[in-house]
Amino acid sequence: MHAYIGGHQAVNDTDFVELALGTPVELWLGVDGETEEERAARLDAARDILAAPEYRDLPDLVSRVAAEAIEAYAPELFNVIKLPRPARRRTSRKGAAA
Numbered sequence: 001m002h003a004y005i006g007g008h009q010a011v012n013d014t015d016f017v018e019l020a021l022g023t024p025v026e027l028w029l030g031v032d033g034e035t036e037e038e039r040a041a042r043l044d045a046a047r048d049i050l051a052a053p054e055y056r057d058l059p060d061l062v063s064r065v066a067a068e069a070i071e072a073y074a075p076e077l078f079n080v081i082k083l084p085r086p087a088r089r090r091t092s093r094k095g096a097a098a
Helices: 013-021 025-029 036-051 058-073
Strands: 003-005 008-010
Touching: 013 025, 013 058, 025 036, 036 058
Parallel strands: none
Antiparallel strands: 003 008
């Protein structure tokens, strides 16, 4: 079974994320071994994309995709339980007026 999104075939998880965001994942996450110059150029390109009017909703889209991925692959991260508060320790108040 093949998955196509907008005429593009998604072969793996990365393809789905890139097609959902409209940008390569490496643009936002970087790559192993990139130089400072490459990193600066990548971040500059990312800033240009975020400044473009057609991408003004990209941060919200990225947040939604990330939350959906976490919910799908690590649902236990959303299971929040209230932890008991530690008992307060009484301290003497030396020098306090009685």
